[in-house]
Amino acid sequence: MTVTADISTLWHNVARLLDYAPDSPMLFSSGTFWALFLVFMPVYALLRNRLWYMLTFVVAFSLYFYYKSSGWFVLLLGATSLIDWSVSRLMSRTGVRWKRRTLATVSIVLSLSVLGYFKYANFFLWNWNRMVEGNFQPLDIILPVGISFYTFQSISYVVDVYKGRVSATTTWLEYVFFLSFFPALVAGPIVRADYFIPQIRANYHANxxxxxxxxxxxxxxxxxxxxxxxxxxxxxxxxxxxxxxxxxxxxxxxxxxxxxxxxxxxxxxxxxxxxxxxxxxxxxxxxxDFPYKSKNLTEFWRRWHISLSSWLRDYVYIPLGGNRRGTARTYLNNFLTMLIGGLWHGAAWKFVFWGAMHGLGLAVHKATMPLTRRxxxxxxxxxxxxxxxxxxxxxxxxxxxxxxxxxxxxxxxxxxxxxxxxxxxxxxxxxxxxxxxxxxxxxxxxxxxxxxxxxxxxxxxxxxxxxxxxxxxxxxxxxxxxxxxxxxxxxxxx
Amino acid sequence: MHTILNHSHSLLKRSYISLWLLLLVAFGLVAAVSCFDEVKVGGHSFKTASFFDELTNRDPWIVDTLPVPVDTGMLDSVPPAPRFPVPVDTASKTILFFGDSMLEGLSPRLAAYCEENGHTLYTVIWYSSTTQVWGDCDTLSTFIRRFKPDYVVACLGANELFVRDIAKKREKPMQHILDQIGERPLLWIGPPNWKEDTGINDFLADRLDEGVFFLSNGMSFDRKKDGAHPTSASAALWMDSVVMWMPDHALYPIRLDLPSKAKGRPARVTLLQPLK
Incomplete structure (x- = not known):
């Protein structure tokens, strides 16, 4: 075994590893992340009791983590956080219901528009071309990593503030900490504000x-x-x-x-x-939660991607009426919710079909429950x-x-x-x-x-x-x- | 201040230091072992991490920013002409053309030659593939059994231009590729370098018989936006160059008269997705 080294390139290579590389996002299982986390841990532990220092440090690390995977789309993440936080502050300052509702609507529409542009614009163009035999060329759009996850988090925050489930006294730093928290930033789990934000100030130390x-x-x-x-x-x-x-x-x-x-x-x-x-x-x-142990489809969706299915339940299914508007409407709501869930997974008809079939399966399971219970x-x-x-x-x-x-x-x-x-x-x-x-x-x-x-x-x-x-x-x-x-x-x- | 430091110290000591040390020691061990290409224990070779290679390798991006040593070995990589011209085989052939995404450009032009000269072409494009990918499995044998070619053309190497110690790493897979091809006549089109490689061309020239390897390095290409793949027109010229080289240099020249059409369609094109 012989070891030969050319260390003249060391600093260049360190810089390259730390720079944005579109074809190699920073994975938790990579050596680069491991090395960075070794540096992160003691600094984090030292700052843990000094809330604002800790928040600043973790936000900086999280934004760098996102930059490493998505480049300058990190600015989009920052802008999203700033807009949604500002809207939620404005909402908290007014007691007029229609103003609160308008602000929440504006924020949600903005978030969905950004998601729609990056994720669904070409899907729309493709369908448009098929329908009217048009020849619009696909847009040269790069999908920012994890945009579906943090958009859903941001929407849930605005809705929770609107509904009074979360206090809008949260600072921007706390909010961007919640939105960009690097362990869950690029592929979930989808973190809910009412569950996560109180933990920020709780200053809990893992034993x-x-x-x-x-x-x-x-x-x-x-x-x-x-x-x-x-x-x-x-x-x-x-x-x-x-x-x-x-x-x-x-x-x-x-x-x-x-x-x-x-x-x-x-x-x-x-x-x-x-x-x-x-x-x-x-x-x-x-x-x-061991989804493939499920004995029916309803149980499967309680065990599979729980953070998404509970998000869809709380922010789509229940607002649609849930099970409060009769049996037929319940089935329809189930179906529509899963249809949206399918589309969330990707801009293609195959995902729509996948979601629709799961919605149909859930409806069939619910409809046959009186029989299967016997x-x-x-x-x-x-x-x-x-x-x-x-x-x-x-x-x-x-x-x-x-x-x-x-x-x-x-x-x-x-x-x-x-x-x-x-x-x-x-x-x-x-x-x-x-x-x-x-x-x-x-x-x-x-x-x-x-x-x-x-x-x-x-x-x-x-x-x-x-x-x-x-x-x-x-x-x-x-x-x-x-x-x-x-x-x-x-x-x-x- | 003293209180804060004390508290921080006890916090580190109490909760984190044990875990942090574990991660640090593990990282140190893995990084240290990465200085070696492989570690053999009881006859079994264990792979090592790429930390060391990643921190000390010279390619690809720093090539432009660091002084490049004078390359005196270029001529060694040019395959010499065969000792004597080989007569062109004019019989119709069933050709299997396999390799990486470079086939997207080469295959339509070769298909045009095949249509003109009565050959049947089967193309198998395995995106992002390497000699390692093809050599670590029996996929090539599967296609050979299915299409029963009596002539094989390969274009591989573009995805391993910057692999260090290539000869050592690719010896076994390369041998497996050659074993699968067996006695069938072979033509191997080398990768269209966009930067100087770390040895793939030398390795291919060394491992393939005289007159089997066509060195593409040194040719000029118009590239697509990705900077790597030749444009469709440039890839067609590339294929033309290979065909022009064959009569005087190839070990197994076949009849490939200039086609009237610019592009043709292979009898079948199989696309394989990247392994990961």
Missing amino acids: RTELFAALWMIIVGVLKKAVIADYIAQYNDLIFANPTGYSGFESLMGVVGYTMQIYCDFSGYSDMAIGLALIMGFKLSRNF LPDAWWVKAAGWTVTMLYVSLLWVFFRADSWLDSWLIIKNIFTNFSLSYVAPFVSVRWMWLIMMTVIIAAHALPSRIVDAAGTAFVKSWWVVKLLIFLITVQLVLEFAGEDVAPFIYFQF
Whole structure:
């Protein structure tokens, strides 16, 4: 082993690593973030008891973190925070209802307009061209990372101030801290003002148990995202890139693989975000609760991307009337809410369809509840419910992932018309590592919660050296399975 | 002030220092080990982090801001002409053209040549792919089994222009690619450098037989906005250059008379998404 070094480029490379690079956003699982967090931690701990210093420091770090991923769109984030905060201050100073409502409306329309421009303008143009045979060229628009997440946070703040759920005495610094809080900035969980802002002044210090529980969450998150999701994605991508190029069995494995990939990718990111926040003494609500254990679609949406589904419930479903306007209207509200949820995921008809089908599924589940409630509380009923739910959810992931409608149908058709068990043996011999990864995550997902919790507790109680060893093994696993390119989180694009 | 410092100190000591030290020690170990390309324990090689390489590598952006050493090795990378001209094979061929996104520009022009000369072209574009990507799997074998080509054309290397120690890192995957191609005649079109590479062209020239590798480095291209991919017209000229080079230099020259059409359509184009 020989080591040769050319350190003449050291400072240039450090500067390059710290500069905005459009093709390599700063991920929590990257070495650059790790190094920066090592600097961040002691400074944060020293400033923790001096609120305004701490706020300034964390906001500066968060804005830099956003700059590293999105460049000068950081100014857009700053402008959004300034406008919404100003509007909320104005709202708090007037007791006239119509003025408050107008201000809230202006703020929400502004936020949605910005989101609409960056995310949906080209979708609109595409549809317009199709409808009127126009030839408007697509706009050269770059979608700022995480804009959907912080826009929803900002809207929830304005609505909460309007409704009096949050005090508008919050300073701009506190508000921008809430909006730009780096653990949740680019891909959630969507933080709610009424839950988060009171924590800022509470000055809570994570205790030793919480700190290492946070480290455990980060380790689990890294394993899910950077090891499992990124690895199984390699095979899944092949299937979705060439829908007719593989047998029905291989296509089926690709669909099952993507079902687990998107869970590991997004829940892994959420675990890391929640763990990082907890190290700083902030508690973010749980974003995933073993969603693939769900025995019906309603339960699935209570376990999957909880921060989004609860946001949609509180700011879309309930304002639409929720379940207060009769059965038919309840189903319609469910459907519309999920339709918006689908569109939130991306500017394409496939996301609209995905959301609509989930809305339809929720409506069907609610409509059949009087019948299903009469069924016995037996294992086979639960198994049947779980099977139907998983089939439906997995099937819809095909439309979510595939590049086009045609590709979606081809993959599904391929599974049903080109299926042969003769492919099982060669598949096992060639894709054995993919199968091991899938087995590990499915087994971990199927374990009772108490066992998963016990593993976390055992880690927290273990010796420092054991923790270090586990952390190093995690890092080595990431290195062993990593590709050469950075694999961004799937949810970055939303 | 003293109280604040004391409090901060106890806070650090009480809650954070243990965790911070753990992260610091782990980082130090990983960074130290990253000085080595790999670590072997009991016959197994473990990968190391890229910290060291990232902090000490010279490419790609600082090339413009630092003095570039005089490159005296250029001529070594130019493949010499074969020892004797090889007769052109005039039979119709089934050609498999595989590689990275550079095929987007090359393939339509090669398809035009194929249509003119009675060859059948199958194109497989794997976006962002490298010799490592193709060499770490059996995808190439799958396409060879499916299309049964009797001539293979590759264009790979553009996504690994700046990989350090390329020969060491790509030896195994490259061998696997060549094993999959087997005895089939091969033509490998080198990457259209936009900066000086760290060894991919030398590596390809070294690993491929004389008359198999076409060195594209040194050619002039009109580039697309990304600064890397040649424009459609420039890529067509690039393909023309390859065809003109073949009769006198290629180990396996085939009939490729100038087509009447500027672009053609391969019999089938397969697009593979990037691995991640």
